[in-house]
Amino acid sequence: MQTVYGPIPSRRLGRSLGVDPIPLKTCNWNCIYCQLGRSTPLVNARDEYIPRETILAEIQATLAHHAPGEIDHISFVGSGEPTLHSGLGWMIRAVRQITTIPVAVITNGVLLHRADVRAELLAADIVMPTVSAGTAALYQRIHRPHPAATYVRLIDGLEAFRALYTGQLWVEVMLMREVNDSEDALLALAACCGASIPIRCTSSCPTVRPRSPG
Numbered sequence: 001m002q003t004v005y006g007p008i009p010s011r012r013l014g015r016s017l018g019v020d021p022i023p024l025k026t027c028n029w030n031c032i033y034c035q036l037g038r039s040t041p042l043v044n045a046r047d048e049y050i051p052r053e054t055i056l057a058e059i060q061a062t063l064a065h066h067a068p069g070e071i072d073h074i075s076f077v078g079s080g081e082p083t084l085h086s087g088l089g090w091m092i093r094a095v096r097q098i099t100t101i102p103v104a105v106i107t108n109g110v111l112l113h114r115a116d117v118r119a120e121l122l123a124a125d126i127v128m129p130t131v132s133a134g135t136a137a138l139y140q141r142i143h144r145p146h147p148a149a150t151y152v153r154l155i156d157g158l159e160a161f162r163a164l165y166t167g168q169l170w171v172e173v174m175l176m177r178e179v180n181d182s183e184d185a186l187l188a189l190a191a192c193c194g195a196s197i198p199i200r201c202t203s204s205c206p207t208v209r210p211r212s213p214g
């Protein structure tokens, strides 16, 4: 299998079948904690990096080898940023037509400022964006983003998506010692997220493949 792996145990998503729809390290962030190394070059353009039909066929083939109940979630995650695949919405909808297993998307949230990406993610049962910085300066320091992936766009996109989305929105926070764990940084983060978004802390990147999806 090229794009599908697992199911593997996940703290958050149970037995999670991972779907990696993009080539290694295709990302619009270059996080200081990334387990995959540097993002060179930074990529912020959506594309059909792998044919969507190929990915769907691999999901179907994997599901055919598992009895009902053996997979708790199908998770679009990947070794980069999964929303960079221009067929993500098509794939989520296609998966939902072939199975009742809930679909999760683990994303850095950068592209949620785009209406097309927000519309595509509405079809997912769970969306898990990352918010680890409560200020633009800390955002730059932690994520070293593509120039178009600004902090304002990230927060605006999250707010716009939250206003539309009726599924489960789990904001994830990467806490790093002496980077974003001071009282000021945590207060800024809490203010940024707001009381209406549940925060689930993680100990490693939510979007890298070496660890379990979820």
Ligand code: SF4
Binding pocket: 025, 027, 028, 029, 030, 031, 033, 034, 035, 036, 039, 079, 080, 081, 108, 205, 206, 207, 208
């Ligand atoms: S940690 Fe995740 S979001 Fe950050 S650069 Fe690596 S793959 Fe991209």
